[in-house]
Amino acid sequence: MLAVTILGNNSAIPAFDRHPTAQVITLDDHLFLVDCGEGTQTQMNKYKIRRSRINHIFISHLHGDHYFGLIGLITSMGLLGRHQDLNLYGPPRLIDIFDLQLKVADTQLPYNLIFHPLGEEGVLVKDNRFEISCFKVFHRIECWGFIFRQVRPPRRVNPEKAKISGIPASFFDRLKWGENYETQQGIVIQNETVTEPAPKPKSYAYSADTIYNPELALKVKGVDMLYHETTYLKDLEERANKRYHCTTVQAASIANIAGVKQLLIGHFSSKYDRLDEFEREAREIFPETYLAIEGVSFLVP
């Protein structure tokens, strides 16, 4: 299972009860946080995100609407008694800011904050369940996108067949990952007889703030779901280009070229009160477009 929960969908200035960028990626049992605008920890309270389950945080770039909420989150994690390691991935200067802020507060985190400075495109972290890689996007300052891939989704347990074979429900989680079951009598139940093959691994790309550039489509080619910014409606293409941002039509074109299944759009300018026009414009080019509405979870198809 791969899903994206939107905690913030606005650009720059909080407005109309929309918050700066933050997304939680759920990949089977793992939670990942991508970007962390001001107020993200409050949004996590509101939408019941368990921060203790987050062990990896990814920051795309050092414009404030993408990371001003991070120092509050990592100090709160400390105050709440976190002990397990926290891995942070972002542009190299990010850690200088936190080091200074922790120093002036005379604060020591009770857990290890392991910082991984972004430098080259490629795989950042991989285990037997997931693989996360980064790629450069095209913004006014150094800016990164991230791709989340299931490496090996769980197999589907057929509970009736499993029960008939005498396998207890407590073993189902191990069945999902391909184990055989051995009864007390030493009989081995082959996994394939009580499970169905895993679905195709899913993938999600978060492309962060970027000017329109078809090269980006190559970097995210074939992912199941793409998040692409649409700061402006199509009539403001000139302004979008000048500010290194995109319009609805530009984002939808990238989705088309990249051949993704679904497109999620967000990072809406604070000048817009209503968002329906964003959806309408993007769907003209790429019908499977969805607005990144705060509080909503999108299941990658």
Place this chain on the structure above:
Amino acid sequence: MLAVTILGNNSAIPAFDRHPTAQVITLDDHLFLVDCGEGTQTQMNKYKIRRSRINHIFISHLHGDHYFGLIGLITSMGLLGRHQDLNLYGPPRLIDIFDLQLKVADTQLPYNLIFHPLGEEGVLVKDNRFEISCFKVFHRIECWGFIFRQVRPPRRVNPEKAKISGIPASFFDRLKWGENYETQQGIVIQNETVTEPAPKPKSYAYSADTIYNPELALKVKGVDMLYHETTYLKDLEERANKRYHCTTVQAASIANIAGVKQLLIGHFSSKYDRLDEFEREAREIFPETYLAIEGVSFLVP
């Protein structure tokens, strides 16, 4: 007129829909911001605070729940096209953090951010209407309180008498500040004949995070309203002392010794869901105690 509007009343971690510390002081036509926890700009949107009217911001200390929202506010002010100077008062290292954050974002503010590092107790800023001074409080790291005083409150215009004397309403604001009116015929109407004397100047002290110390009462002696932190209820006095914070009873004792008219309490620990016990305990010692509830404005008596 001197009033305090509460934007945040919680300590450390946002909880139960309470936000970290921030207060707006209204002194006649001026707005001042004291402390600026994460999410303060969102709270300003919610409670309709016009940030363009804020020209002076005071930061008590460099624990995150008192300033993590400031970088977002000052960059938003820039994005909203602010041009007038902004004066910022706080511990010296505060500006190092902002300089670094603006530099990595390749951002230049379109207005002057004038930083005044706090170093000695005494008057920080004074004009013919107000005087703001700072004093040290007793916390784990360098921490400051602030006193806001009306220097010269406006006189009270008697609109009937003024109208009978032929003074147009457009001149009333100048009457408040003591001017005489001269008619087109050259007759001078003496200010005292159409106004009443100004009330006694009001004062408000914000004492920030502190351990219990009766010395603090001397520093705020005789102010009309005192804000004092009450992180804990009285049964946790030992914990309060250990963490350089105060209980209800300790705050109320300071108010008694200082001889203030009213006490405002806040900075409630995230462990408390309900706040009524804070009010009850403090009022046993100092009856004129009020809870600093978010969104409420308190008129200094």
